[in-house]
Amino acid sequence: MLARVPLCVQCGTTQNPCRCKVVGPTLAFLAFVIAAVVEWPVGALVYPFRHIKGRRIMSHPVSVVYPRVSSAVPF
Template sequence: MVCVPGCVQCGASNPCRCKVVGPTLGFLAFAAAGVVEWPVGAVVYLFRRMKGRRIMAHPATVVYPSVSRAIPI
């Protein structure tokens, strides 16, 4: 059984138990959402500060974790 360097738990059904695909796609989704939501959040922040902060935090608090957890590899 071949194990990717850097993985520590070999011998299971997922030989290395390293999540690579999920966090990578999560980061891409985070970046795509950030490109849209951060400028919108910055404009909203000028008038409604808490709402603007929530909009700008959405990629980090909702998008990245949900995409990263959805893909088990």
């Protein structure tokens, strides 16, 4: 059985001459998954006691990790 590597493609960007990004969004997706595996259970444990803090912890992979990693790699 062959292992599949997730590939994410973002077209229409102005960060490079090809106007498509593959490496940045793919690395960002992998970083998002790793951060989510750690932060979502922690956020779920914090949420019953501190609602706003729990929501902020659970939204961190989406709002901070993915955009920073995706924009850091221009291709």
